[in-house]
Amino acid sequence: MQIGQAAKASGASAKMIRHYESIGLIAPAERRDSNYRDYSSDDVARLQFVRRARDLGFPIDRIRELLALWGDRGRSSAEVKRIALDHVAELEERIAGMRDMVATLHRLADGCAGDGRPDCPIIEGLAGCRASQG
Amino acid sequence: MQIGQAAKASGASAKMIRHYESIGLIAPAERRDSNYRDYSSDDVARLQFVRRARDLGFPIDRIRELLALWGDRGRSSAEVKRIALDHVAELEERIAGMRDMVATLHRLADGCAGDGRPDCPIIEGLAGCRASQG
DNA sequence: CTGGACCTTCCCATCATGGGAGGGTCAAGG
DNA sequence: CCTTGACCCTCCCATGATGGGAAGGTCCAG
Secondary structure, eight states: OOHHHHHHHHSSOHHHHHHHHHTTSSOOOEEOTTSOEEOOHHHHHHHHHHHHHHHTTOOHHHHHHHHHHHTOTTOOHHHHHHHHHHHHHHHHHHHHHHHHHHHHHHHHHHTOOOSSSSOOHHHHHHHTSOOOOO | OOHHHHHHHHSSOHHHHHHHHHTTSSOOOEEOTTSOEEOOHHHHHHHHHHHHHHHTTOOHHHHHHHHHHHTOTTOOHHHHHHHHHHHHHHHHHHHHHHHHHHHHHHHHHHTOOOSSSSOOHHHHHHHTSOOOOO
16 A cells, blocks of 8 residues: 555655654654655554554653554553543643633633723733733 | 843743843843843833833734834824724634634543553544554 | 853753654556 | 757755844953
8 A cells, every 4th residue: 555545554654654754653664665664554553553543632742652552462451541631631721721721811811891092901910911012 | 231130030040131132122232341232110110111012922022013003192092002002802713713622632631541541532523533553 | 360150052861652754665547 | 860858966045933042243241
C-alpha cells in the first residue's frame, strides 16, 4: 500500500506519516524499487494507534511510550494507566487555566455595555484600571 | 528605563519585548546613543496591557486589535466586547475538546485494573480493540 | 583598566502540522 | 511511443509564543 492509501486508512496525513518516521516514532517503511514507501495492514494499525492517541491529546513522546507498551507482552497495565492518568491531570490543569481565563473575561464583559460608547471595563481591565491611552 | 527594568515592571521578558517590537505589536522603542532601548512609563503601561491580554489567552493578532481600540477615543465598547466574547467562545471550544478527551480517557482508564497484568482497555482502545501487537 | 552586569543582533529549538518547489514513477489513453 | 495526470520523493520554510545561547558593545564601580 502506498502512503496515500495508508493515510486514508489511518486518518493521518501522508505528511504526518513521513514526519513520524523521520522522528523515529514509527519504524522506517519498506520501500519499493521506485523508492515509494510500502505499508502493510500492521503498519496501518500502528498509524491508527498513533492517530487515536493524538486525538486524545497525547504528546508524541507519550505516544512513543504507549507504542512500546503496546508491543510489550510483559507490560503491566499499571504503567499504561499511569501514563493515561498523568495525561488526564495535565489536560485538567490546562482546562482549569482556560476556565480561569473565561471567568475573568466574563466578569469583565458583564460590565461592558457593548454599545457605541467607548467606555469599556474590558479595556480598563487590560489597561490596569486606566481607561484610555493617547 | 532600560529593557530589563521595563521587563520587570511589565511582567514581560526582555526577550518578549524585543519580539513584540520585531513583529510590530508595539512601536519601536526609543534608542539612546548606546543603542540601548529606552522605555517610558507609557511604554511600560502598553507592555502590561499586552501581558494581561496574553494572560487571558488572547493571541497576538487580537491583542493588536485591542491595543488599537485602547488608543482609539472613537471606539465603541461593542467592538471590544465582540473580540472578548469571540475569544471566550474559542476558549470554550478548546475546553470542550479537552473535556471530551478527559471523558474518553476516564472511560478507558476506569476499566483498567492498573496492576501487574498486561491486559489493558486503554491500550485496546487506542489499538482499535485489538489487544496486542508483536 | 578590569570585571561584571547589562545591552545589542542573529540564529536555533520547541511542538505538530501544513505548504510548496523541483523532480521522479507509473498507468491509462491518444 | 508519448503525453497527461495522479501519485510519490526529498528538502526547505512557516506557523505561535517563547526560551537559549553565541559573539560582541556599553557602562559603572572598584
